[in-house]
Amino acid sequence: MPSQERGLRDWVKQRMKNTDPPPEAGAHAMRTLAVTSGKGGVGKSNLTLNLALALAQLGDTVTVLDADLGLANINILLGVNPPHTLLDVVDRRMTLQEIMVVGPGGIRIIPGASGVTQLASLSRTQIDRIVAGFGEIDGESQWLLIDTGAGLSPAVLSFVLAAEEVLVVTSPEPTALADAYGVVKAIWEEEAATRVRLVVNRARSLDQAEAAGQRLIDLARRALGLEVEWLGLIAEDENVPRAIMRQEPFLLAYPHCRAARDVGQLALRLKDPDHLPQAAGGMRQFLGRLRKGFYGMYLEARPRVGERRRGQ
Ligand SMILES: Nc1ncnc2c1ncn2[C@@H]1O[C@H](COP(=O)(O)OP(=O)(O)OP(=O)(O)O)[C@@H](O)[C@H]1O
Ligand SMILES: [Mg+2]
Numbered sequence: 001m002p003s004q005e006r007g008l009r010d011w012v013k014q015r016m017k018n019t020d021p022p023p024e025a026g027a028h029a030m031r032t033l034a035v036t037s038g039k040g041g042v043g044k045s046n047l048t049l050n051l052a053l054a055l056a057q058l059g060d061t062v063t064v065l066d067a068d069l070g071l072a073n074i075n076i077l078l079g080v081n082p083p084h085t086l087l088d089v090v091d092r093r094m095t096l097q098e099i100m101v102v103g104p105g106g107i108r109i110i111p112g113a114s115g116v117t118q119l120a121s122l123s124r125t126q127i128d129r130i131v132a133g134f135g136e137i138d139g140e141s142q143w144l145l146i147d148t149g150a151g152l153s154p155a156v157l158s159f160v161l162a163a164e165e166v167l168v169v170t171s172p173e174p175t176a177l178a179d180a181y182g183v184v185k186a187i188w189e190e191e192a193a194t195r196v197r198l199v200v201n202r203a204r205s206l207d208q209a210e211a212a213g214q215r216l217i218d219l220a221r222r223a224l225g226l227e228v229e230w231l232g233l234i235a236e237d238e239n240v241p242r243a244i245m246r247q248e249p250f251l252l253a254y255p256h257c258r259a260a261r262d263v264g265q266l267a268l269r270l271k272d273p274d275h276l277p278q279a280a281g282g283m284r285q286f287l288g289r290l291r292k293g294f295y296g297m298y299l300e301a302r303p304r305v306g307e308r309r310r311g312q
Contacts, residue, residue, distance in 0.1 A: 029282030038179025054267035056105035072112025079247030087113035158293030
């Protein structure tokens with residue numbers, strides 16, 4: 001594991017335990033849900049966007065954060081070219097409200113910045129600007145869905161550990177499953193108070209998806225003692241790439257296709273009382289955790305007193 005990553009983990013571990021603010025009262029706390037994966041290209045961005053639309057169709061208000069800071073994609077899937085991105089929040093002191101764009105179904109999108117690949121190189125002031133920006137949107141929608149990059153970079157891990165709920169997405173392939181297990185293990189190692197659920201995308205049958213999901217759930221239970229919950233599957237569906245080519249979410253382009261029906265089911269399940277987050281820490285908890293994760297990177301990126309940079 002790279003030293004920066006290990007540093008972040010150790011730091012988060014020391015600082016995160018038992019320091020969350022008390023849960024927010026009642027049912028109005030914003031649900032913060034990160035969509036992540038081990039392997040890239042398994043369908044996170046499409047799931048995030050279409051799930052946001054499905055929740056909106058059920059009457060909920062949704063904000064989508066494109067937190068794939070290396071390769072922001074949500075705007076491309078929607079065929080929009082946002083005038084401003086998170087980079088403007090970092091550099092130009094714009095507010096999140098100012099950069100947000102409203103998409104179909106009234107979903108609000110915080111466009112990711114493809115230039116912000118090195119969160120670790122942000123200054124403390126810049127980190128504070130991002131975190132304060134999220135504070136401003138607290139209470140404005142019922143959901144914050146976060147599309148992360150793949151893998152276990154410190155930036156991805158910061159968002160995943162900050163969110164109260166995590167959807168781990170995998171395809172049924174053994175390689176994707178192995179990488180998904182890597183993500184689950186990383187969450188477990190941080191002892192994060194995060195509810196972890198599994199979605200198997202690109203399934204060719206219910207049997208195939210359930211068998212793949214069960215393998216991962218059993219392994220996490222046996223090896224880590226962690227309960228990963230089965231949320232559901234999305235079928236392999238040719239309408240997904242067809243919709244992408246049209247730069248329209250498949251839920252709108254082909255509302256009756258198999259994948260759209262499956263995502264609708266996932267949205268319904270997430271709203272089921274069994275799937276409500278236990279603590280309802282809301283945005284306040286998310287911000288506290290995010291600040292800690294980002295500061296961990298910030299501290300790691302700076303040479304300590306008396307420590308010389310290599311080559312100096
Ligand atoms: N249910 C599906 N049926 C068919 N093809 C799919 C399905 N889901 C995703 N795909 C294909 O997988 C590709 C990758 O999807 P997507 O961009 O959502 O993945 P990602 O996990 O966000 O990728 P990255 O890790 O690069 O961010 C899509 O362009 C599409 O062609
Ligand atoms: Mg993506």
